[in-house]
Amino acid sequence: MTHATSPSSGLDLRRSETVRRLAEQHATDRGALMVVLHAAVAELGHLERTDVETIADVLNLSVADVHGVVSFYKDFRTDPAPAHTVHLCRGEACQAVGAESVFAQARAQLAHRDDVEVDEVFCLGNCALGPSAMVDGRLHGRLSGERLLGLTEEWVR
Amino acid sequence: MSGSTVYVPADSSAVAVGADAVAEALGSLEDVTVVRTGSRGMLWLEPLVEVETPAGRVGYPNVTPGVVAGLVAEGLLSGVAVGASIGVVDEYPWLARQHRVSFARVGVIAPTDIAAYEEHGGWAGLRRALVMEPAEVVEELAASGLRGRGGAGFPTGIKWRTVLQTSADLKFVCCNLDEGDSGTFADRMLAEGDPFTLIEGMLVAAHAVGAREGYIYCRSEYPAAAATLRRAIDVAYAHGWLGDRIQGSDLSFDLFVRLGAGAYICGEETSMLESLEGRRGEVRAKPPIPAIEGLFGRPTVVNNVLTFAAVPMILADGGAAYAALGSGRSRGTQVFQLAGNVRQGGIVETDFGISLRDLVEDYGGGTVTGRPVRAVQVGGPLGAYLPATDLDVPMDYEALLEVGGMLGHGGVVVWDDTFDAARMARFAMEFCAKESCGKCTPCRIGSQRGVETIDRIIAGTERERNLLLLDDLCTTMTKGSLCAMGGLTPMPVQSAIRHFAEDFDRRTS
Ligand SMILES: Cc1cc2nc3c(=O)[nH]c(=O)nc-3n(C[C@H](O)[C@H](O)[C@H](O)COP(=O)(O)O)c2cc1C
Ligand code: SF4
Numbered sequence: 001m002t003h004a005t006s007p008s009s010g011l012d013l014r015r016s017e018t019v020r021r022l023a024e025q026h027a028t029d030r031g032a033l034m035v036v037l038h039a040a041v042a043e044l045g046h047l048e049r050t051d052v053e054t055i056a057d058v059l060n061l062s063v064a065d066v067h068g069v070v071s072f073y074k075d076f077r078t079d080p081a082p083a084h085t086v087h088l089c090r091g092e093a094c095q096a097v098g099a100e101s102v103f104a105q106a107r108a109q110l111a112h113r114d115d116v117e118v119d120e121v122f123c124l125g126n127c128a129l130g131p132s133a134m135v136d137g138r139l140h141g142r143l144s145g146e147r148l149l150g151l152t153e154e155w156v157r
Numbered sequence: 158m159s160g161s162t163v164y165v166p167a168d169s170s171a172v173a174v175g176a177d178a179v180a181e182a183l184g185s186l187e188d189v190t191v192v193r194t195g196s197r198g199m200l201w202l203e204p205l206v207e208v209e210t211p212a213g214r215v216g217y218p219n220v221t222p223g224v225v226a227g228l229v230a231e232g233l234l235s236g237v238a239v240g241a242s243i244g245v246v247d248e249y250p251w252l253a254r255q256h257r258v259s260f261a262r263v264g265v266i267a268p269t270d271i272a273a274y275e276e277h278g279g280w281a282g283l284r285r286a287l288v289m290e291p292a293e294v295v296e297e298l299a300a301s302g303l304r305g306r307g308g309a310g311f312p313t314g315i316k317w318r319t320v321l322q323t324s325a326d327l328k329f330v331c332c333n334l335d336e337g338d339s340g341t342f343a344d345r346m347l348a349e350g351d352p353f354t355l356i357e358g359m360l361v362a363a364h365a366v367g368a369r370e371g372y373i374y375c376r377s378e379y380p381a382a383a384a385t386l387r388r389a390i391d392v393a394y395a396h397g398w399l400g401d402r403i404q405g406s407d408l409s410f411d412l413f414v415r416l417g418a419g420a421y422i423c424g425e426e427t428s429m430l431e432s433l434e435g436r437r438g439e440v441r442a443k444p445p446i447p448a449i450e451g452l453f454g455r456p457t458v459v460n461n462v463l464t465f466a467a468v469p470m471i472l473a474d475g476g477a478a479y480a481a482l483g484s485g486r487s488r489g490t491q492v493f494q495l496a497g498n499v500r501q502g503g504i505v506e507t508d509f510g511i512s513l514r515d516l517v518e519d520y521g522g523g524t525v526t527g528r529p530v531r532a533v534q535v536g537g538p539l540g541a542y543l544p545a546t547d548l549d550v551p552m553d554y555e556a557l558l559e560v561g562g563m564l565g566h567g568g569v570v571v572w573d574d575t576f577d578a579a580r581m582a583r584f585a586m587e588f589c590a591k592e593s594c595g596k597c598t599p600c601r602i603g604s605q606r607g608v609e610t611i612d613r614i615i616a617g618t619e620r621e622r623n624l625l626l627l628d629d630l631c632t633t634m635t636k637g638s639l640c641a642m643g644g645l646t647p648m649p650v651q652s653a654i655r656h657f658a659e660d661f662d663r664r665t666s
């Protein structure tokens with residue numbers, strides 16, 4: 001392998017090649033934009049300004065249009081993804097079994113960790129077995145504050 | 158045959174409480190075959206392991222990997238029920254009392270086992286539809302009285318008839334699997350547990366209206382449902398149930414799964430269509446209705462998962478058989494979802510007309526905290542909070558309207574006496590503010606003002622004046638919103654005030 005003159009421009013190049021490849025792969029799908037954005041986030045973790053430009057170019061859309069779609073949907077993040085994510089359910093069924101107070105303490109403790117991003121979500125489809133949370137993409141039910149923190153403790157080690 | 162067959166759900170809810178580890182522990186035993194299924198919907202018993210015996214499948218509730226060895230020593234694999242068993246699952250009263258039509262196969266078969274699907278009655282509806290004229294299929298649907306299960310309750314036959322009668326170069330069939338309502342999970346469980354039923358319902362629709370392409374819009378919070386559906390679609394193609402000239406008929410149909418991206422409003426059908434087209438999920442003004450100008454401007458059937466899931470039986474047994482079930486103008490069965498503070502939460506599929514009390518007290522077994530029921534929210538985050546005194550209401554579209562509620566997608570969320578109506582009214586406004594698509598002012602700004610006004614009421618600041626202001630705001634939202642997001646948010650708010658007024662006046666407490 002040859003070294004790029006500047007490591008960051010090498011990365012940029014690889015990144016833009018990846019985005020272009022994903023966009024081209026789905027370019028003929030009907031209404032391809034959502035599919036491409038999902039694919040890019042899945043592969044790269046988040047979307048950069050230049051990714052938006054590349055996608056717009058391949059799909060023959062304006063940058064403003066692509067940006068408009070990116071900014072509408074929660075899933076299309078524009079800041080680098082953290083090492084871990086915790087999505088706590090605030091839906092009514094989870095609130096009915098005390099989710100707000102169950103999660104309050106865990107939320108406070110996790111707030112100090114910069115490897116973890118804690119966010120809210122309104123229902124995970126596990127409403128009979130709440131409180132529910134999605135931890136690194138895995139669904140958990142019947143959670144207590146301790147169990148939730150227990151799930152995140154492995155990350156520290 | 159030697160060896161035992163055990164069934165362990167791979168449903169997301171079962172997995173969320175440890176089913177995978179249980180399946181692994183059972184799979185490591187000698188002479189044991191583990192079959193992963195959907196869930197029976199008795200969620201409080203999950204992980205529920207079932208063992209094949211001569212008498213039927215015997216169930217063991219709340220199994221953990223740690224108890225597997227002990228259960229085996231007691232005779233788990235002996236062919237009879239032992240220890241903590243609930244007996245033969247099909248005879249378990251909670252399940253046996255139900256009328257499972259759409260959910261008949263969920264939890265029974267392996268979700269993508271297409272041979273098992275057929276053995277359990279699958280494809281019978283589509284087979285009959287394929288030898289009927291499209292217009293006859295539509296009339297069968299109309300005769301069944303089936304109404305959309307996504308929330309609005311619009312007659313499905315009329316919708317399909319409109320699409321059939323609108324000529325176009327291209328038509329679409331779209332399934333709404335956005336299921337954003339909190340307290341609902343039946344769409345997910347059907348997609349994960351019996352995806353071919355959904356595919357069969359969509360194929361009947363395609364034949365009925367003359368569509369050859371379809372999309373399932375699945376919310377991204379349901380990755381397992383999307384994965385199961387994609388697997389099922391691959392299997393269906395491989396067996397000639399999707400693609401060109403399905404089973405040698407004139408019907409050709411291609412089906413795709415598309416993911417939402419974390420926006421509640423994309424469950425509203427026109428917003429969903431915008432999203433499928435690759436745009437911001439902003440609600441379209443109606444008319445034109447999607448049945449005439451839907452996806453990419455073409456006539457489009459949009460139905461909820463449970464609506465499509467009712468279709469195979471309607472075609473197999475006839476519309477009249479379905480119409481014979483239910484009460485009033487609510488025909489057939491409804492898949493209720495019991496959730497929140499309830500001891501026995503899960504899926505209750507019964508004929509329309511069961512009372513809310515039956516659901517909450519008999520099926521639900523009361524609250525999990527053991528405290529009295531104070532409120533029940535029926536119909537998702539835009540549904541009303543009903544007081545315990547309304548529990549005798551029969552569960553059908555019209556009866557719920559009469560008590561100021563709505564059926565919505567059939568979610569029933571139970572609260573005990575710690576329920577705080579003012580806090581939940583505020584939450585309804587907050588939810589609307591966060592999930593509004595932003596297209597119209599009453600919803601976008603109104604909900605924000607709603608949060609602030611309720612905050613002042615809770616703080617006791619000019620209480621009377623602010624209650625009047627809130628009422629005014631609710632009227633504006635109800636009347637002035639483009640869609641039911643802003644239009645129905647006043648329902649939980651105003652029902653909370655009406656039935657639990659004391660919670661909005663805490664000066665003395
Ligand atoms: C804010 C809002 C959210 C909705 N969410 C859903 C949903 O998640 N799933 C669904 O099937 N219908 C949802 N609907 C109803 C759809 O707009 C539409 O009526 C339905 O998909 C039509 O199918 P059906 O006739 O089979 O019910 C929602 C409506 C509104 C106003
Ligand atoms: S009511 Fe709300 S969600 Fe519906 S169109 Fe208006 S702003 Fe959008």
Ligand code: FES
Pocket residue numbers: 089090091092093094095122123124125126127130132339340341
């Ligand atoms: S409300 Fe929390 S999972 Fe549905």
